[in-house]
Amino acid sequence: MSVDKETVKKIASLSRIAVTEAEADALVPELNNILGWVEQLGEVDCSKVEPMTAVIPNKLRMRDDVVTDGNVREKVLANAPAAEHGFFGVPKVIE
Amino acid sequence: MAEIFELGIADIRSGVASGDFTAKEVAETFIARVSSAKALNAVLVETPDHALAAADATDKAKAAGETLGKMAGVPIGMKDLFCTEGVATTAGSLILEGFTPQYESTVSSNLFKAGAGMLGKLNMDQFAMGSSNETSAFGNVISPWRRNDGGNTDLAPGGSSGGSAAVVAGRIAPAATGTDTGGSIRQPAAFVGITGFKPTYGRCSRWGTIAFASSLDQAGPMAHDVRDCAIMLEAMAGFDPKDSTSLDLPVPEWEAGLKSDLTGKRIGIPKEYRVDNMPPEIDALWQQGIEWLKDAGAKIVEVSLPHTKYALPAYYIIAPAEASSNLARYDGVRYGMRDLPDGAGLQDMYAATRESGFGPEVKRRIMIGTYVLSAGYYDAYYTQAQKVRTLISQDFDKAWESCDLLLTPTAPSAAFGLGEKSDDPLAMYLNDVFTVPSSLAGLPAMSVPAGLDGQGLPLGLQIIGKALDEQGVFNAGLALEERAGFVAKPEQWW
Numbered sequence: 118m119s120v121d122k123e124t125v126k127k128i129a130s131l132s133r134i135a136v137t138e139a140e141a142d143a144l145v146p147e148l149n150n151i152l153g154w155v156e157q158l159g160e161v162d163c164s165k166v167e168p169m170t171a172v173i174p175n176k177l178r179m180r181d182d183v184v185t186d187g188n189v190r191e192k193v194l195a196n197a198p199a200a201e202h203g204f205f206g207v208p209k210v211i212e
Numbered sequence: 213m214a215e216i217f218e219l220g221i222a223d224i225r226s227g228v229a230s231g232d233f234t235a236k237e238v239a240e241t242f243i244a245r246v247s248s249a250k251a252l253n254a255v256l257v258e259t260p261d262h263a264l265a266a267a268d269a270t271d272k273a274k275a276a277g278e279t280l281g282k283m284a285g286v287p288i289g290m291k292d293l294f295c296t297e298g299v300a301t302t303a304g305s306l307i308l309e310g311f312t313p314q315y316e317s318t319v320s321s322n323l324f325k326a327g328a329g330m331l332g333k334l335n336m337d338q339f340a341m342g343s344s345n346e347t348s349a350f351g352n353v354i355s356p357w358r359r360n361d362g363g364n365t366d367l368a369p370g371g372s373s374g375g376s377a378a379v380v381a382g383r384i385a386p387a388a389t390g391t392d393t394g395g396s397i398r399q400p401a402a403f404v405g406i407t408g409f410k411p412t413y414g415r416c417s418r419w420g421t422i423a424f425a426s427s428l429d430q431a432g433p434m435a436h437d438v439r440d441c442a443i444m445l446e447a448m449a450g451f452d453p454k455d456s457t458s459l460d461l462p463v464p465e466w467e468a469g470l471k472s473d474l475t476g477k478r479i480g481i482p483k484e485y486r487v488d489n490m491p492p493e494i495d496a497l498w499q500q501g502i503e504w505l506k507d508a509g510a511k512i513v514e515v516s517l518p519h520t521k522y523a524l525p526a527y528y529i530i531a532p533a534e535a536s537s538n539l540a541r542y543d544g545v546r547y548g549m550r551d552l553p554d555g556a557g558l559q560d561m562y563a564a565t566r567e568s569g570f571g572p573e574v575k576r577r578i579m580i581g582t583y584v585l586s587a588g589y590y591d592a593y594y595t596q597a598q599k600v601r602t603l604i605s606q607d608f609d610k611a612w613e614s615c616d617l618l619l620t621p622t623a624p625s626a627a628f629g630l631g632e633k634s635d636d637p638l639a640m641y642l643n644d645v646f647t648v649p650s651s652l653a654g655l656p657a658m659s660v661p662a663g664l665d666g667q668g669l670p671l672g673l674q675i676i677g678k679a680l681d682e683q684g685v686f687n688a689g690l691a692l693e694e695r696a697g698f699v700a701k702p703e704q705w706w
Contacts, residue, residue: 118589118592120583124583125579128579128582128583128586129579130563131582131586132536132566132575132578132579132582133540133543133559133562133563133566134563134566134567134570134575134578134579135560135563135564135566135567136567144576144579147576147637148576148579148580148583150637150638151528151576151580151637151638152580152583154525154528154638155525155526155528155529155593155597156525157521157522157525158522158525158526158529158593158596158597158600159592159596161519161522161596161599161600161603163596163599163600163603166599166600166602166603167599167602168595168598168599168601168602169598169599169601169602169605170598171427171457172413172427172605172652172653172654173412173413173414173459173654173679173680175414175457175459177456178453178456178460180453189314192314192315193314193546195312195314196310196311196312196314196546196547196548197545197546197547198544198545198547198548198549198550199550205545205546207545207558207561208552208556208557208558208561209557210557210558
C-alpha cells in the first residue's frame with residue numbers, strides 16, 4: 118500500500134495539521150518510504166497469534182468511588198492561551 | 213581527593229553524610245558547572261534556587277541528626293519530559309512554549325523526597341522522538357566528546373535523552389533522569405560513555421511524564437556507574453495509584469544487592485544481533501564482553517530471537533500510533549501555544565497551532581500513526597504490529613528457558629556527527645536496532661560503557677534481563693564495569 122497526495126492531505130486533515138501543497142508533495146515520498154519499510158511485517162504468519170495488550174501481566178485496579186481531586190479551576194486554567202470567566206476561550210463555533 | 217564536580221551519587225552522598233563537604237558546596241559547584249556549559253546547549257532552564265533549597269534542607273537535616281534520604285545532597289538534571297511544578301516544561305517542542313506545570317511528576321517528586329535537588333531542565337529530542345537530539349525545537353545538544361582526529365566536528369550526544377547524556381558525561385551534573393521508549397536512555401548513554409538503565413515497564417510511574425508512546429515509555433537513571441544507577445532507580449521507582457500501569461510491588465534494595473560474582477548465571481548471546489555492516493570494533497567489544505562475563509563466573513550460551521528483524525518496523529507502527537493519540541491533546545486550547553490566524557474558526561485554529569507548534573519529525577510520526585489507525589488500514593498495520601510484538605515477547609520468554617540474561621551491543625555505531633544522519637529518517641531509526649526489542653517486551657536493560665573505538669569515542673554494551681529482574685541486570689552490568697575499567701572522559705573544551 119502506498120499513499121498519494123490526496124491521501125496525505127486527508128491524513129493531515131484527520132491529524133489536524135495544516136499542510137501546504139508543497140509540504141504535501143514532499144510528504145508523499147517520505148511517508149511511502151516509511152510505509153514501504155514497515156510493510157515487511159506482512160511476511161510474518163500471525164494467524165494464530167493474539168495481539169499484545171500488556172507487556173507485563175497486570176490488571177486494572179478498582180478504587181473506591183470517591184472524589185480524590187477537584188476544586189483546582191485556577192490551576193487547570195493557568196496555562197490556557199485564552200482563559201475567560203473561568204472557562205477555556207475558543208473562537209466562535211456557531212455563527 | 214577528587215574535586216567535587218568529578219564525584220557521582222554514592223560519593224557525594226557519603227561525603228555529605230560524613231561532613232567532608234556540605235550539600236550547599238555541592239550544589240554551588242554544579243550550579244557553576246551548569247552556567248559555564250552553555251556551549252553544549254544541554255540545559256533549557258537553569259534552576260539554581262531549587263538545587264540550593266534542596267541542599268539547604270539536607271544540610272539542616274544533617275545538623276539535626278535526622279536520617280538522610282537516598283539522594284540527600286545530590287543535585288541532578290531533569291529531562292524536560294518530566295512536569296515540574298512551577299518550572300517551564302516543553303518536551304523540546306514549541307507547542308508547549310510557555311507551559312508551566314501546576315503539579316509535579318511522580319518520578320521527580322520521588323527524587324525530591326529522597327533529598328535530590330534540581331539543577332535544571334534538560335534539552336531533548338522533541339517529544340522524545342529522535343536518536344540524536346536534533347529534533348529539539350531549541351537547538352542541538354552538542355556532545356562533550358570529540359573525535360581524536362584533532363578536528364572539532366560537533367557530535368550528537370544520542371537521543372532522545374541527549375541533554376541528560378551530555379551533562380552527566382561532561383560532569384556538569386552528577387546524574388540525570390532519562391526516559392526510554394525505544395532506546396532513549398541506553399543509546400545516548402552508550403554514545404557518551406555513561407551508564408543508563410531502563411527498568412521493567414511499570415516500575416516507574418508515568419504520571420506527570422509527558423506521554424509519547426504510553427505502552428513503551430519508562431523513566432530511568434543516567435549516571436556515572438552501575439551503583440549510582442541502582443541508588444537513583446530505588447529513589448525513582450515505586451507503585452503509584454495515579455498510573456494505571458504502575459506495578460504494585462515493593463522497590464527492591466538494588467544497591468544493597470549488588471554482586472559481581474556471576475557464578476551459576478547463564479548469559480545468552482542472541483545470534484540475530486549480529487547485523488550486517490556491524491563495525492568490527494563493536495563486534496570485537498561484544499566478544500570482549502563475553503570474555504569478561506565468563507571471567508565473572510557466567511556460562512555463555514547462544515540463543516535465538518528469531519523475530520528480531522521485525523522489531524523496528526513493529527515499533528515504527530506502534531509508537532507513532534500511540535503518539536498520534538497522545539499528541540491529540542495539543543490543540544491550542546488548554547496549554548501551550550495557540551496560532552489563531554485572522555478570521556479562523558476552531559478547526560482552523562487546531563490545524564494552524566499544530567502546524568506551527570510541532571517539528572517535522574513529530575508531524576511525520578503523528579501522520580504515520582493516524583494512517584495506520586485509520587479505517588481500512590487498522591488491521592493490516594496496527595493489529596499486525598501488535599501480533600508481531602507478541603511474537604517478539606515470546607522470543608524472549610523462550611530464550612529465558614536457556615539463559616538468565618542477554619548480552620548485546622547497545623548501538624550499531626559510535627556517536628555520529630550532527631547533521632550526518634538527519635536527512636534520512638530510516639537511517640536514524642536503525643540506531644535503535646538493539647534497544648527496541650527489549651522495549652517492545654517491557655524488559656529491564658542497561659548500557660554500560662565498555663571501551664573506545666578508533667576515533668576515541670565511547671562504545672557501550674547492553675545487558676537485558678527478565679521482567680522484574682533489575683538485580684540480575686545490575687549485577688551483570690557491575691561485572692562488565694569492573695572488568696572494562698572505563699575511565700575515559702571528554703576533555704573540557706566548552
